[in-house]
Amino acid sequence: MTQNLQHAIARIAGLGDAHSVVPIQGSGTFAVEAMLTSLLDAHSHVLIIENGVYSARMTEICRIHRISHEVLRLDPYQALDLVLVEQRLQQSGHITHLAAVHFETALGVLNDLEGLSRLAVQHGALLLLDVISTFGAMALNIEPRRIAGMALSANKCLHGLPGVAFVIARTDLLLQNNAPRSLSLDLKAQWLGLQQDGQWRFTPPLQVLLALQQAIQEYEQHGGQAARLKTYALRAEHLLAGMRQIGFAPVIAAQYRAPIIMTFQAAPGVMLPMDQLHAWLAQQGLHIYPTRHANPHSFRVGVIGELSMLDIDELVAALARFVALAATEGREPDPRCETVCPH
Numbered sequence: 001m002t003q004n005l006q007h008a009i010a011r012i013a014g015l016g017d018a019h020s021v022v023p024i025q026g027s028g029t030f031a032v033e034a035m036l037t038s039l040l041d042a043h044s045h046v047l048i049i050e051n052g053v054y055s056a057r058m059t060e061i062c063r064i065h066r067i068s069h070e071v072l073r074l075d076p077y078q079a080l081d082l083v084l085v086e087q088r089l090q091q092s093g094h095i096t097h098l099a100a101v102h103f104e105t106a107l108g109v110l111n112d113l114e115g116l117s118r119l120a121v122q123h124g125a126l127l128l129l130d131v132i133s134t135f136g137a138m139a140l141n142i143e144p145r146r147i148a149g150m151a152l153s154a155n156k157c158l159h160g161l162p163g164v165a166f167v168i169a170r171t172d173l174l175l176q177n178n179a180p181r182s183l184s185l186d187l188k189a190q191w192l193g194l195q196q197d198g199q200w201r202f203t204p205p206l207q208v209l210l211a212l213q214q215a216i217q218e219y220e221q222h223g224g225q226a227a228r229l230k231t232y233a234l235r236a237e238h239l240l241a242g243m244r245q246i247g248f249a250p251v252i253a254a255q256y257r258a259p260i261i262m263t264f265q266a267a268p269g270v271m272l273p274m275d276q277l278h279a280w281l282a283q284q285g286l287h288i289y290p291t292r293h294a295n296p297h298s299f300r301v302g303v304i305g306e307l308s309m310l311d312i313d314e315l316v317a318a319l320a321r322f323v324a325l326a327a328t329e330g331r332e333p334d335p336r337c338e339t340v341c342p343h
């Protein structure tokens, strides 16, 4: 089953023969940490392009493991700026790797990794990519040999359960003689172990692997990447239209958005008590994501997973009710009430 999953992930990635798929127990962050600690050695120096929470996590990982790195901190409301990346590459002569996130899920910002890969070619650098929130839905058109590693997990656009993640690594780099920085996150040992006897070194998350096998079967039956992206795009459009009608606007400009998750804010002057909003929605079976964005009256709505257009209609209607109640009552709707509380 593990081998079938490795083949399926490789097929979806479409990178070809030079790469190997290494599964790792844990959520997506475990794969990012395994990727950075296993593929960067004593001679590497990585530039982390930070424009959100998830790229900042890469920096933290490098700091903890004392991996030679530098950071280019950019505006989290925009895609990474290739001009600034190029300037940094020119200034700092010794960058061997570029690390970046495809879709910064905290605010919903899509980065141009194809553009980044062109810079990597020009400057002889390799890429270490977090594609966790896009893998399976948004394809990348990057020359495969440029990709040293790419981290993904079962539980985003593949619709599996959380508990297993993967690193797709260039096999020649994976097999280099680096001293391991971690026992359980050592990609080379994990891969060699699976190659030798098909066994995981440590207890595998069997139920999660079974769920992923089923999820990938459904993914392929339903038409794979293009079909999934189309489904998400229709949902995102429907959501945007509904939200605009009730006075919510997306925080991120259209050219940086992707139909995965979107951050919305209320019209100026509309107060949204967020704790109450989340509780009130959850009470009705509707779950959205809080955000730590500068505008406290903002929140995120994801459109991936097993959702329908009706779910989106229900959310928009509930939000409209909440806003109306908060405005007329001058107080928050009571989260303990099934419907609207008679005050």
Ligand SMILES: *Cc1c(COP(=O)(O)O)cnc(C)c1O
Residues within 6 Å of the ligand: 027, 028, 029, 030, 054, 101, 103, 104, 105, 130, 132, 133, 153
């Ligand atoms: C979900 C996600 C991760 C992984 O987060 P976990 O909490 O470990 O699941 C990493 N990067 C991005 C861009 C993500 O969306």
